[in-house]
Amino acid sequence: MRLLRLVRVRSTSFFWARLRWVISVFLLLFAITSQAEYGVNMTPGVTDISQSVYSLHMIIFWICVVIGIVVFSVMFWSMFKYRKSQGAKPAQFHESTTVEIIWTLIPIIILVAMAVPATSTLKEMYDVSESDIDIKITGYQWKWQYEYINDDVSFFSNLSTPQEQINNEATKGEHYLLEVDEPLVIPINKKIRFLVTANDVIHSWWVPAFAVKKDAIPGFINEAWTKVNEPGIYRGQCAELCGKDHGFMPIVVKAVEEPEYQAWLAAKQEKAKAEALLASQVWSMEDLMAKGEEVYNTSCAACHQQNGMGIPPAFPGLKGSAIAIGPIEAHIDIVVNGKPGTAMQAFAAQLSDVDLAAVITYERNAWENNTGDTVSPQDIAKAKGN
Template structure:
């Protein structure tokens, strides 16, 4: 085995002038490209420090290791370029013929060990802190669906879905895109600042990944498993993220929005959500008119169904069949209710029994049976949904 001390002489026969000229050309091109990029838009490639103690620890650790790698890179490539220049063929350098050096072997074994230990100590400390989910103030279960998130405040009887709220016109390039295009939702996750929040992350269908860069939290959501993470936000604000695991054709349409607020504002929001949940439970026993069901059903459809079946009901065959004139939408209402409530095995049609309230289900089915010219005249009631669920 040859040692590092042989490198200068082994490189002596290399055409160093040509190589150095290519290096200069490459670095010049890279510099001009970077300069052009900065003139057109903000050019950022580094991590964000975030708004939690953990995220800032991760950022600091990243920067320390980055500069260690920079120093190592400068040292290694410096020796290489100096060797090619100093011991080049045009200067008459002759390669030496020798082998092992015990001293060199020991040195280049010990130095990497010392560097790795120096990096491992702070990294291990940060990882231990990241995985410590004990003594949380609030527990929130996060469930990934195709393609939305469900948030359950375990000890507070609050549960809701968070859906993409970017208008379809923007997605279809029919109107100007908003500031938070594809990163806005109808119901953000609301948490108080200066409280330890434990996340219990799972999924209902396929693997998703709940990722908020500002918190340094990225946790896979796997069906049948619960992964844990936590955060403690120091500053009020709105923080955005996305699903970070390819989970289907609408993977890019399930954003995450977290709203961190002062504790009094959080408690007021929580009380409002609890009151709203009670009011919705009472609505299930009311009698709804066709007009009210159609109006509510259109809103529910656009939020939960239009991504697959399209706003005009034409679907995206064969994966997502049309509802306009379909045997399901104009056939017996019992069959229609059953497929929406329980889903259809072997297809992309999910069971919405646990995702929507009885009122929402009655409204959206009524809408589907009377929109786009279907005009069945059928009106589905929340009591019909409860019967289909077996309640």
């Protein structure tokens, strides 16, 4: 009986062990076949420097492959050839000068073989001299500001993926979370120097097709450059964990031919002049509300939500709040200047006077707030001290 019980226990253990093995294999096969997109390498990119980085990566990769093959081949051959069952006796030696020299020289040669192409590529990556266009990139939670330093053009680039897609209420688009309202536009075959910084927390400007990834750090300016060879639209993201909406901070770069770039630049400059004229006009409540809703959904809804309910306690609601229905001066002040020690940013430099007037008017009259107040661009200019 005792032997029978022992056999049963061992049979049961064997059964469960085999079942676990089958389940593990099934889960592994399921994981492999369920990959939506399977990639094992980096992109060669569309610039000369990105292709140099890719070539360097492949050189180092194949050096590592050769090292791995040699080391493991020798190890497995030694284990098989000189195994104890064949009567092999371990060699007894130490402090061999020859062995010491060999295993010192070989790694040095390998490292030099890696260092030569790596140094050449790094020197090229960090050479930002003789640029044709200088663009300052400033990271904000959670958008990018682009300033064409010598052309008097500046704008913000915000995520434009519809909120319905984010809330799983609509089918997600091809470029879900990688689309913006205002892409960065650059000409091809021109050296573009990027001056990268941040306004609030650490961000990172990353476009894989350019092999450009630079940290944006408040109070510091990091430099990078690119020279795109092919027209097209290239996408990236903030590569630093910069807050709760880190995944909603995409980058879109549109590389175009020189004539198209010059036409775009002239149109942006004309638009800036037109916006300056708009600030002197008288706006009706209806126009302010329409403009304000657009600005709110782009710049404010991420924190305060489209319905104005916010995400307390970090992001308070605006519906019926002391700010939105309280003294209008306090409302203007907090939107223009922000509130230190909180997530509320200062929007004085982020939005135009027209946009600020419109969004404050919208917040004071949306979601049944109905204060009847309107804010004019002149009120914003006065609050700024202009």
